[in-house]
Amino acid sequence: MTDSSQSIATTRRAYRLTPADRGLRLQQVREAAPTPGPNEVLVGIEAVSLNYRDLLVLRGELGPVREGLIPLSDGAGRVVATGVDVTRWRAGDRVAPTFYRDWVVGPYREAYGPSALGGGDTDGMLADLVVVPEASLAPVPDSLSLEEAATLPCAALTAWQALVVRGGLAVGDTLLVQGTGGVALFGLQIASAFGAKTIVLSSSDEKRERATKLGAFATVNYRTTPDWDVEVRELTGGLGVSHILELGGPDTFDRSLRALAAWGHIAQIGVFTGFGPHSNLMRLQLINGTIDGINVGSAEQFEAMNAFLAEHLIRPVIDRTFSFDETQAAYDELASGRHFGKLVIRL
Ligand SMILES: NC(=O)c1ccc[n+]([C@@H]2O[C@H](COP(=O)([O-])OP(=O)(O)OC[C@H]3O[C@@H](n4cnc5c(N)ncnc54)[C@H](OP(=O)(O)O)[C@@H]3O)[C@@H](O)[C@H]2O)c1
Structure with missing residues (x-):
């Protein structure tokens, strides 16, 4: 030693x-x-x-x-x-x-x-x-x-693997994140650095304001607007979003499918509403969509992400x-x- x-x-x-x-x-x-x-x-x-x-x-x-x-x-x-x-x-x-x-x-x-x-x-x-x-x-x-x-190590790298390593995030893309916890806000910050627009769902209007200050393109209160998928489609001119960080699990997945644009990408990450079974995936087939299972990331991905965060002066x-x-x-x-x-x- x-x-x-x-x-x-x-x-x-x-x-x-x-x-x-x-x-x-x-x-x-x-x-x-x-x-x-x-x-x-x-x-x-x-x-x-x-x-x-x-x-x-x-x-x-x-x-x-x-x-x-x-x-x-x-x-x-x-x-x-x-x-x-x-x-x-x-x-x-x-x-x-x-x-x-x-x-x-x-x-x-x-x-x-x-x-x-x-x-x-x-x-x-x-x-x-x-x-x-x-x-x-x-x-x-x-x-x-x-x-x-x-x-x-966990929240940021999960968002990074979901959006960058697996999702191929690009300028002009749109992202939906659920809530204002760790994974969601890192998703927002990384997407902004790529020139993508993020819609943030939150149960708190005060947190929605903070998300807007952090760079969210739009926010929706998922408590007072339980049909948030409809609102997300309207906010994207009827198209839906090109990426979703799915953090809710069984109770949010159907709405995520409906909020997803054609050719869009869902990163299955979270279990806020449990570990139960998922939906009928027929819509995914109809819109040529993709779902990736995401479990944090590797040391190699961690190092690449850290270099990106430093280059773009992203602060957690x-x-x-x-x-x-x-x-x-x-x-x-x-x-x-x-x-x-x-x-x-x-x-
Ligand atoms: N697969 C993986 O590799 C991986 C890695 C990290 C995390 N996760 C999972 O991803 C999720 C997020 O983790 P985290 O550590 O970022 O959580 P967190 O920081 O604890 O996030 C908490 C926030 O999420 C929001 N939220 C809670 N329930 C919600 C629901 N039903 N629908 C929408 N938003 C909800 C609330 O935001 P508002 O107060 O704004 O409503 C809450 O304040 C968890 O389920 C976690 O287990 C998975």
């Missing part, structure tokens, strides 16, 4: 998941710090961010997790020490681990599934020192703080930042749905 500092902490602070009456609960621990193997890097995590998935993990709705798992997929920090065979990173480098620890390059393989950070059997980022393989780290752009960078929208001791409050805030963009915990 090599490092540039004289003293590396021998203990770390973390949260681990332990069984509760319903689902799991967060337990703060202090424990021995991990040490990196030959191809691994010890990262001092300085900030983490929350995703809707982290609520599902805590509630036990994403399947079983190992007792004592460290939760959260998203973090950013600095390299503290490197294993003897590590060539790419040096102490002090600003880095963020990739959501799928084992998905480095190329297309997705099912074998990568269990390596998703902060779920199942794979420890996540809610600790101030973590060990990760060197190949799974992406550099953090100089343009972003570590708190901002901590919002990128952080709603609130919590302290490490306020972690439960951060989860509660996420569950309330009050947030606009991302919630961050500073370690």
